[in-house]
């Protein structure tokens with residue numbers, strides 16, 4: 118290489134490595150750090166037990182776990198990104214699922230980590246629907262277009278103390294107007310970074326709550342229906358028709374713009390996402406809460422891609438995934454063996470096999486031909502005591518040639 122060309126390449130390399138920002142890479146985000154290892158600690162608290170469950174799911178390599186912030190008492194707030202089985206391209210629809218803003222509501226972290234665990238081990242999410250809902254639901258076809266962004270414990274300090282508020286005594290689901298707490302700030306950063314079109318905030322009524330403390334799906338509606346209100350209505354009506362067509366009773370609650378805006382789902386609705394608050398009935402057993410939460414999360418996730426693609430306003434939203442996530446996703450999911458990829462592999466295998474055989478024959482045919490000629494001569498002489506007959510030799514060469522790669526075809530021979 119000429120010295121001039123060498124220095125040109127060197128300069129080019131220096132420019133590329135020294136100016137990553139100019140080439141699309143961004144500075145690492147301290148709030149979006151991928152958690153590389155989650156160990157199950159020896160002393161299990163409710164918080165560490167859920168972390169242990171996430172660690173188990175993570176061992177399959179099918180989920181991405183991020184540290185999105187730290188609570189006042191120093192506990193990490195994790196977020197899990199998971200695409201249900203069948204996804205091969207970056208999902209167009211992102212659904213943010215927030216659990217346990219209230220630390221004394223343990224059902225949603227329990228249920229959602231169970232869903233993640235099963236899905237990360239290859240279980241198709243539609244099989245997790247309860248039997249009664251599955252009977253009245255159509256085949257779920259759009260789940261593979263969804264990326265779930267799950268915050269399994271939004272209030273880790275409160276969760277460990279089994280109390281509603283965080284360690285500063287603040288009710289996080291009344292903090293959304295001011296966003297004064299590290300927990301609400303962390304979730305807001307996720308919302309800005311990942312731009313989810315749908316937000317689900319999971320709760321449960323307790324025994325002391327005033328009636329009617331029943332299973333409910335709350336959405337915000339406005340008089341001059343904004344795009345996300347249309348989505349909300351479509352999704353809610355579709356999901357509840359199926360669930361209530363089974364054995365469930367889930368009420369639809371509509372909140373007015375005059376309702377307290379400091380609740381998470383109302384805040385996110387005001388920021389352009391179709392947002393829902395899900396409550397499970399007071400006094401319900403974990404199994405019943407599991408059924409309602411799982412069915413609603415799956416049905417809303419199924420309906421969202423269809424509704425969003427039908428809604429021009431909502432689908433024009435431009436979004437770019439974090440480059441690190443994009444690279445991981447493409448490696449993890451896009452390589453998934455689809456039927457097409459398998460067909461292509463088979464074609465390549467057959468071609469390689471054929472090429473190999475041709476090569477072997479060509480290499481061995483020349484010495485084999487000589488050996489064959491000698492052998493035939495020997496046999497003819499031995500059998501008939503005749504001298505080498507050119508006719509015999511030509512005939513036998515023809516038989517031999519019909520069995521080699523370099524043979525003239527029979528047709529070509531007969532034309533001569």
Ligand SMILES: [Zn+2]
Nearest residue numbers: 219222320321
């Ligand atoms: Zn709650």
